[in-house]
Amino acid sequence: MSGALREPWRSLRRQREAAAFGTWIFLGSEAMLFAGLILAFAVMRALHPAGFILAGRETEVALGTANTAILLTSSLTMAVAAEAARADLRRATLWGIGLTLALGAAFLAVKGFEWSSDLEKHLFPGEGFALAEPSAHIFFALYWIMTSLHAMHMLGGMGVVAWLGWQAWRGDRPLQSPAFEAAALYWHLVDIVWIVLYPLLYLGGRAP
Amino acid sequence: MRRGLGEDVPRTLSAILQHVLPVWLALLALLGASLALAYAPLHGLNGVVSLGIAAMKAILVAVFFMNLRRPDPLLRLAGGASLIWMSFLFALTFADLAARAPETQPQAGQGTGSEPPMRQPF
Known part of the structure; x- marks a missing residue:
């Protein structure tokens, strides 16, 4: 228990709650950032249903589904890492963190293949865009903004998780530190954002 | 043992896995359901169904992985x-x-x- 407790908290429990509270406030601002984009998507979809259905059929549903499964699994390993750190289980913490980083890297790799396939199919809005429907431009503008912003959040999350993993590995940070749980909260929010993006970007217009 | 702010946390790896593995399986099942239902002819309700499933997945993650089930x-x-x-x-x-x-x-x-x-x- 010793080592993790910092000023001004009198107990680790209070410190942990404060760290989680601060993280939740930050997550609220993150959620509003993505909510603005999702709102723009929802409004445009309401105004241009035909173009959005047409454009939605062009995204790579297999890669998007694989990435959703990868990210859901990374949330599992991150949750295990955070709980294991709290229970002072060093090996399980390090394994959880390592698997989370590997799954995060796998997500970004699949995303990279998907983006390059999108570019080959001329699905980047602008000159030579593949779809004639004007509102398909809007769909793909939002697709590129939302997926790249989400990927940046993945990179940021992986940076934080890798840093904590390094500290845990070296023994610089006690496993009781609330930082593991705070990083896990952030990771799960990035997962939730993807959970919402998945039906919007990949499942629209698939039904006959 | 349940104290104050939900300090009854699992102390062993198997107890942790017992908590989180069923949630993960439910999440994957919902993902499969949402993919399958996206291709089913639901007469314009496909979007509502897929967003409803997404909301269920988000709730599972928030409640179980983000620890909102703890009474804090x-x-x-x-x-x-x-x-x-x-x-x-x-x-x-x-x-x-x-x-x-x-x-x-x-x-x-x-x-x-x-x-x-x-x-x-x-």
């Missing part, structure tokens, strides 16, 4: 506040969109009379 009112309040602000954002925007549609939206004039051109939003 401060954290539940902080998480719930974001939801309330986002619901204002969507409700007010769509109220505005629905109320103004006939005059100022792109499809004005193409409709069939006084019906606003708004269709099923999702």
